[in-house]
Amino acid sequence: MELRVQLKICEGCGSLFYRAEAGGAIYCHGCEEKLRDFPAPESRKKRGRPARKTIPKIWAVAAAAGGAR
Numbered sequence: 001m002e003l004r005v006q007l008k009i010c011e012g013c014g015s016l017f018y019r020a021e022a023g024g025a026i027y028c029h030g031c032e033e034k035l036r037d038f039p040a041p042e043s044r045k046k047r048g049r050p051a052r053k054t055i056p057k058i059w060a061v062a063a064a065a066g067g068a069r
């Protein structure tokens with residue numbers, strides 16, 4: 001079995017690293033380790049939505065609190 005690898009530039013630190021052709025990784029192993037503690041770029045974009053959602057949530061809590069009285 002032949003293992004094909006590509007030389008890639010890490011999106012995180014800019015260093016060269018080899019990746020498995022099928023893997024599709026964009027970060028070197030060091031950055032992958034680091035990024036495990038951080039949200040992925042996709043979830044980072046979604047972070048803006050929960051912030052907006054807090055407004056209706058507060059209203060819902062206020063409405064629930066008002067309705068309880």
Ligand SMILES: [Zn+2]
Nearest residue numbers: 010013028031
């Ligand atoms: Zn890196």
